Amino acid sequence: MSRFFADRALGMKASDIRELLELTQRPEIISLAGGLPNTNAFPVKEIAEICQDILKNDSHKALQYSATEGIRPLRMALLDYMKDQLGVGGEVDNLIVTTGSQQALSLISMAILNPGDLILTTAPSYVGGLGAFRSYQAEIDSVAQDNEGLVIGSLEDKLKELKLKGIKPKMIYVVPTFQNPAGVTMPEKRREEMLELAIDYDVLILEDDPYSRLRFEGEEVKPVKYFDYEGRVIFLGTMSKLLSPGLRVAWMHSPRDLSRKFAIAKQSADLCSTTFSQYIAYEFLNRGYLMPHIEKIKTMYKRKRDIMLAAMDKYFPEGLTWTYPQGGMFSWVTMPEHMDSKLILMRAIKEDNVAFVIGSAFYHDGSGKNHMRLNFSHSSDELLEEGIKRLGTTLKKEMEE
Ligand SMILES: Cc1ncc(COP(=O)(O)O)c(C=O)c1O
Structure with missing residues (x-):
């Protein structure tokens, strides 16, 4: 059907990691891939109260x-x-x-x-x-x-x-x-x-x-x-x-x-x-x-960042460096030049049940293969530590070869 597409649609390409990331939905996979908030960070009680009030008083608007x-x-x-x-x-x-x-x-x-x-x-x-x-x-x-x-x-x-x-x-x-x-x-x-x-x-x-x-x-x-x-x-x-x-x-x-x-x-x-x-x-x-809520989630995310960085120190092999974010949701890992994060991701998913986003997704020209993005906000504390441990195992295998 491509004859029907507009010229601009020809430039729209599905990311080549989409299929891999679909695999990350499997329950046994620990995903450090998405940029998602933690579900415990949702203020459900306050939103429920607000929704009731809106429906009672302002539903017409x-x-x-x-x-x-x-x-x-x-x-x-x-x-x-x-x-x-x-x-x-x-x-x-x-x-x-x-x-x-x-x-x-x-x-x-x-x-x-x-x-x-x-x-x-x-x-x-x-x-x-x-x-x-x-x-x-x-x-x-x-x-x-x-x-x-x-x-x-x-x-x-x-x-x-x-x-x-x-x-x-x-x-x-x-x-x-x-x-x-x-x-x-x-x-x-x-x-x-x-x-x-x-x-x-x-x-x-x-x-x-x-x-x-x-x-x-x-x-x-x-x-x-x-x-x-x-x-x-x-x-x-x-x-x-x-x-x-x-x-x-x-x-x-x-x-x-x-x-x-x-x-x-x-x-x-x-x-x-x-x-x-x-x-x-x-x-x-x-x-x-909002502001008290932000304070609450900052405490949670800081703890998760600390867990992730400590686990990286403990489980990642020599030769890797990573950023130390003072906030936000991500750390960025740099591996030796010859390493390819796409191959590592395939191995991490297949052999060690852990996922991340490959560096090249964030480069307009597809370079940046020796990087990966790790998210610390979404996983539970336990899975975050376990996910980094598993990724450390994949990385060690890859570096030993
Ligand atoms: C830098 C940046 N811009 C924009 C967005 C999109 O955010 P929104 O959910 O508001 O569309 C994201 C989401 O991850 C982001 O990281």
């Missing part, structure tokens, strides 16, 4: 269509939250509620990308971002990343090189805090320098921030958006990792002209995000439940 940009009380509450938590001000026109941040990535792509437009990102970068840009036929190029996120010298060199070739990238895409996949965070100085370069070369910045509130230790770092004095940063926030990904409530905070266009794009995508979920998120914020 909550079960109805709502404004494309989102219900106004939630937009106002999210603006307050951004001001309090991130130091970022704004007007209601700057903020649109989206159906997950993943929708924001698509809407931005829909509204600003022509086929062949260039996006710059880090290597590695969030796989869902790469997918959204690709599905709108963008070209993707990458700049280096180290333990402090995007390397400014590498970005500057890339921008200069492109300018000499007459190529102007449209946007720089970053996950600057507790990055998915590497868990690393850009210091403020780099954020400011990146913004200055974006201004010099007239490029937009897309700041994707699902994880910054999940900081277990270390100094707070201000978002790139905080430094955005002239309005070229689009900021994405989401309730997925703080409250529940099933609600699909997220938001984008953008300069007003862009915001207007994104709202038009959203109209054709889904008319509005689920009204009921928006009321739940609003009430969760309004009743003051």
